[in-house]
Amino acid sequence: MGKELSQVEINHWLLENLPYKMMWMDEDGAIIYGNKEFCKRLGYRKSEVTKLTVFDINPGATKESWKEHWARVKKNGEDHFKSVHQTKDGKFYNVEVFAQFFSNNGKNTICAVVSEITESSFYKNLLHHAERMTNVGGWKLNLQDGSLIVTEQALCIFDAENNDDLLPGNVIHQFKESDVIKKLLSEVMRNGTAYDEILELKNGRHVRCVTEAETKKNKVYKIIGTYQDVSESYKRANRLQFFKEIIDNAEDLIYLYNRDGKLLHYSNSVSKELGFTKKQLDGFTIYDLDARIDPSWWHNHFDELKAKGSLSLDWEITRKDGTVFPASIVANHLVYEGNDVNCAVIRNVTSIKEKENQLQEALNELSELKNELEIDNQNLRQEISDTINFENIICQSDAYRQILEQVTQVAVTDATVLITGESGTGKELLASAVHMSSTRKDNILIKVNCATLPKELIESELFGHKKGAFTGATADKQGKFSLADDGTIFLDEIGEIPIDLQSKLLRVLQEGEFDQLGATTTTKVDVRVIAATNRNLQEMVKKGTFREDLYYRLNVFPIENIPLRARKEDIPLLAQFFLEKYSVKAGKSFKRLSKKTIEALMNYSFPGNIRELENLIERAVIIENGTTLKLGNWLPTSQGIITSEDFKTLDDTQRDYIVKVLNHTNWRVSGPKGAATILGMKDKTLFARMKKLGIEKQVGLRDNQVK
Structure with missing residues (x-):
């Protein structure tokens, strides 16, 4: 009886004689x-093997990959x-390796335990990947025993779980x-008739179905087929067809040429617009068309x-009948x-060119009209400037130009001027115009509201005071009249002067002198x-709130400033002036x-007259864009729209006032106390104005009789 083997020896014998390839490795x-x-x-x-490492037999392994592999096997077993x-x-x-940790x-x-992957396994794996990448699944039906073989990809296409789901029924x-x-x-199955069709599944996918039969002795015994998911390519094909229909039915002419100039494709509009048949166009080149x-x-x-x-270019396209039309061409490289x-x-x-020509003609005409208007405006402004020398007054109405003529007449004299009129009519502007057109224009203009x-301080403001003249008078002060010496003083809202001070104002007007508060000498x-x-x-004179003698001394040369509604022709010019003024201030365009x-x-x-117009335009510039x-x-709109106004013309107003002055002088025109002197006019000028206005002596006598 032989020697009995130990368990260790038995285990070693088994490892050595197993039909598997086995290897052990340490942590390194x-x-x-x-x-x-x-x-x-x-x-x-x-x-020799025990002197090798895993890196000698696996050329793709690295120390890092081995370390990761060791940790994974140790963790998972x-x-x-x-x-x-x-x-x-x-x-x-x-x-193929199956590793365990001990x-x-x-x-x-x-x-x-190491198993070699056989060639058949490789091709099986390759076929599986090819099916997945091409979305193709295969199947085989044996008609003799009814068995069906289906690939995994075929099941995926139909979202099926087992082979029976793909049986014909x-x-x-x-x-x-x-x-x-x-x-x-x-x-x-009956006749072995193969087919290749694209059909739609209920899940929305489009599948190409290809099937053929295998026969023995003219009898079908096996069916082999494939299913391919062609949803994406089907959509692309539909889109291409859709785009082709868009091109074919486009209103614009669309051509496709190759480098040799051959016409590869064209829209239906080409045949319709140019008059060539499709048969003619199919053989055309670019040289045939142009x-x-x-x-x-x-x-x-x-x-x-x-x-x-x-590239973009303008061109002329020739039709079959020889007529041409202008065209805009956009060429793209594909x-x-x-x-x-x-x-x-x-x-x-063609229509665009016609509209452009019409627009250009209109623009040319508009430009000419604009130039004419600018010339007219310049001429008008120059005419006003040359005639009355008031470049700071905007005016084109005859009514207001007659007022400016009065300013011109009185400016060259030293006569006292009384400007009346509604608030906001520009009375201060007229006062400035009188001063700037007078011989005192190089001296000061003092404005007092x-x-x-x-x-309680108005007397001190106008005439000045001496130190100690009243409580709070800690120093001498010059009044406005002293400051305006050799110049002009403009007293706005003269009706607000207290009645007890009006006598002092009258003295200045008559004698050219006054007494400062607290002064012992008279100031000239x-x-x-x-x-x-x-x-x-x-x-106010009738009510006793304004001295009659002061009124007549102020009213030497009255100018009644007309309201804006009486000079409507000036509204567009004034509005445009204010628009430009406040657009710049507001940063608008x-x-x-x-x-x-x-x-x-x-x-x-x-x-509110001109002041209201200015305020309205300023408000509009702020609000609008x-x-x-x-x-x-x-x-x-609360003030309503003008329907009718009972205004006198400037001629009527002048006529009434001249008659009034003539009545005052008993119709004496010449001399120191004559009407011409009061009106600040030459005798001949007054006679000419009377003739123009139709003023005759009997009119004045009749007026006196009425009084």
């Missing part, structure tokens, strides 16, 4: 054991993967047109198009199947007085007023 990747099959496949002796091993003579082969007496080891219900696939399957183009020009154009990608293509989109711009002066001044009021001074805005302003009553000021809520 050193091979500490390889059985007989493992050594045989690698071509090493046992003594096992690992299964595919790899490549290299034999001693340098040949490679594919392997720990014995403090020694950690990975034991791996079941799979037909997956299609929207189940009767069509049912008929195709029936024909192939005789002006030669090969040299075409090739240069094609090279430029390819370099830039896109590449189709490796060939350069010129895609030209041509638009007939009597309505804003406190009554040479001052021209211009007064203004919106009150009826004659009514207004250039003009709309026609409707001007009409609305012309129809508005303007109770754009380059043209349009009508908006900024224009009030």
Whole structure:
């Protein structure tokens, strides 16, 4: 009886004689054991294998990858993967490895069972990947035993779970047109009629179904088929067809040319617009369509198009009957199947050109009218400036120009002027015009608003005071009259002067002198007085609130400033002036007023006169935007629209006033106390004005008789 083997010896014998390739490795990747099959496949002796590392037999392994592999096997206890091993003579082969982690007496080891991947397995794996990448699934039906083999990808296409779902009786219900696939399957099974069709599934996918039969002795015994998911390519094909229909039915002319100038494709509009039949166009080149183009020009154009990608040009297109039309061409460079293509989109711009010509003619006409208007405005402004020398007064109405003529007449004299009129009519502007046109223009113009002066201080403001003249008078102060010496003083709102101070004002007007408060000497001044009021001074005289003698001394040369509603022709000019003024201040870009805005302003009553117009335009500039000021809520309607106004003409007003002065002088025209002297006019000028206004002596006598 032989010696009994120990368990260790039995285990070692089993490892050595197992029909598997086995290897052990330590943490550093050193091979500490390889059985007989493992050594045989690698071509090493046992003594050689134990001197190798995992890096010697697996050229793709690195220290980092081995460290990660060791940690994974240690953590999970096992690992299964595919790899490549290299034999001693340098040949490679594919392997499948199943690794397990062992720990014995403090020694950690990975034991791996290595299986070589056979060639059939490789092709099976390759086929699986090819099916997945091409979305193709295969199937085979044995008609003799009814068995069905289906690939995994085929199941994925139908979202099926098992092979039976793809049996002919079941799979037909997956299609929207189940009767069509049912008929195709029936024909192939009975008669072996192959088919290749694209059908839609109920899940929305489009599947290419290809099937053929295998026969023996003219009898079908096996059906082989494929299903391919072609949803994306089907959508692309539909989109291409859709785009082709768009091109074919486009109103613009669309051409596709190759580098040789051959017409590859064109829209239906080409035949319709040019008059050629499709049969004629199918054989055309660019040279047939346009005789002006030669090969040299075409090739240069094609090279430029390819370099830039896109070109735009204006051209003339010739029809079959010889007529031409202007066109705008946009050419684009495309590449189709490796060939350069010129895609030209041509638009007939006949109507656009006509509209452009009409617009240009209108613009030219508008430009001419604008130039004429500017010339007229310049001439008018120059005429006003030359005639009355008031560049700061905007006016084109005859009514207001007559007032400015009065300013011109009185400015050259030293006569006292009384300007009356409603608030906001520009009385201060007229006063400035009188001063600037007088011989005192190089001297000062002092402006005093009597309505804003406190009554207890008004005497001090006008005439000055000495130190200690009253409580609070801590120093001497010059009054406005002293400051205006040799110049002009403008007393606005003269009706607000207290009655007890009016005598002192009268003394200045008559004698040219006054006494300062607290002074012991009289002050002499040479001052021209211009007064203004919106009150009826004659009514105040009657009520005793204004001295009659002061009134007559102020009323030497009265100028009644007319309201804005009486000089409507000036409204557009004034509004434009204020628009430009406040647009600059507000940083806006207004250039003009709309026609409707001007009409609305012309129809508005303007109770606040020019001041109200200015305020309205300033408000409108703040509210509105754009380059043209349009009508908006900024224009009030509460004051109503002008319907009729009972105004006197300036001639009537002048006539009444001259008659009044003549009555005062008993119709004496000449001499120191004559009407001409009071009116500040020459005798001949007054006679001429009387003749023009139709003033005769009997009119005055008749007026006196009435009084």
